[in-house]
Amino acid sequence: MNSSQPDTVVIATRESRLALWQAEHVRDRLAAELSLKAELLGMTTRGDQILDRSLSKVGGKGLFVKELETALEDGRARLAVHSLKDVPMDLPAGFVLAAILEREDPRDAFVSSRYEDVDALPQGACVGTSSLRRVVQLKALRPDLRIEPLRGNLDTRLRKLDEGGYDAIVLAAAGLKRLGLGERIRAVFNEQRMIPAAGQGALGLEVREDDAALRQALQAFIHTPTWLATHAERAVSRALGGSCSVPLAAHAVVTAGQMQLDVALGNAADPSQPLLRARLSGPVADTATAEALGQAAAAQLRQQGGDAYLAAGAAA
Numbered sequence: 001m002n003s004s005q006p007d008t009v010v011i012a013t014r015e016s017r018l019a020l021w022q023a024e025h026v027r028d029r030l031a032a033e034l035s036l037k038a039e040l041l042g043m044t045t046r047g048d049q050i051l052d053r054s055l056s057k058v059g060g061k062g063l064f065v066k067e068l069e070t071a072l073e074d075g076r077a078r079l080a081v082h083s084l085k086d087v088p089m090d091l092p093a094g095f096v097l098a099a100i101l102e103r104e105d106p107r108d109a110f111v112s113s114r115y116e117d118v119d120a121l122p123q124g125a126c127v128g129t130s131s132l133r134r135v136v137q138l139k140a141l142r143p144d145l146r147i148e149p150l151r152g153n154l155d156t157r158l159r160k161l162d163e164g165g166y167d168a169i170v171l172a173a174a175g176l177k178r179l180g181l182g183e184r185i186r187a188v189f190n191e192q193r194m195i196p197a198a199g200q201g202a203l204g205l206e207v208r209e210d211d212a213a214l215r216q217a218l219q220a221f222i223h224t225p226t227w228l229a230t231h232a233e234r235a236v237s238r239a240l241g242g243s244c245s246v247p248l249a250a251h252a253v254v255t256a257g258q259m260q261l262d263v264a265l266g267n268a269a270d271p272s273q274p275l276l277r278a279r280l281s282g283p284v285a286d287t288a289t290a291e292a293l294g295q296a297a298a299a300q301l302r303q304q305g306g307d308a309y310l311a312a313g314a315a316a
């Protein structure tokens, strides 16, 4: 594609089964649709090594992304494939998201061997999740539930469920489906009842800002409705500080140039506090109008008392 670049695109990826599936998926699409040869460079990131503590306490989303960016910077790789949900709201200078692929099922999944959905859980049942967003929304649905931390990659989390540590766990449907584990899903949460995380189910392709040739080639992979929806979702998060220690949910759907955006904010210091919610809709033509709707949603959360929730969470 560019005489100064080798003709094999090296893709930096984490080494979890899900990350490898996602990187292989992009490699195969590069070959099939763009006739580009690609190979994977597997890397262990700091986020993968920390399994005992909640991510929100040790530095958050950036942990999964930084090592891959170093590989792009060094020229060991040209492309990094990420779960968009794990990508910080603002990339470091010199990096861009060249494309966001059409998203998989964005919803959260209820996984349990004994219970068919969250409503069927007995009083005081134990549910595993370390996501503050899932905690506050589960508490809103079922204040009686006992929610226990659950970390690790998808296989680890399913094993911990199977070992009997929890009555149920909540995971992203997208990851389970990609790994052929869709049969473990007992129920999917309606996306208004359990609003997904910004970017959930979508893949982001990160490259060096100065890699004009690859940026140009990857434009073919941009799925416009997903691009617009996730830019709105990420704008909500950015406007509220962008940290994964904030129990924030943001989910948008774009159809025929119209976006509907649902957001919810909980209180990390006291997950039993009522959720703040907003729903906005409007026409979206481009990234700027999508982000403006996201900013308007964040402003509505602030008007409802969101600043006090954010301050309480930051102090906790």
Ligand SMILES: NCc1[nH]cc(CCC(=O)O)c1CC(=O)O
Pocket: 083, 084, 085, 086, 170, 171, 172, 174, 175, 199, 200, 201, 202, 203
């Ligand atoms: N936070 C980890 C993470 N990052 C992306 C996914 C799932 C796949 C996706 O959302 O694209 C998961 C697992 C989960 O939340 O259950």
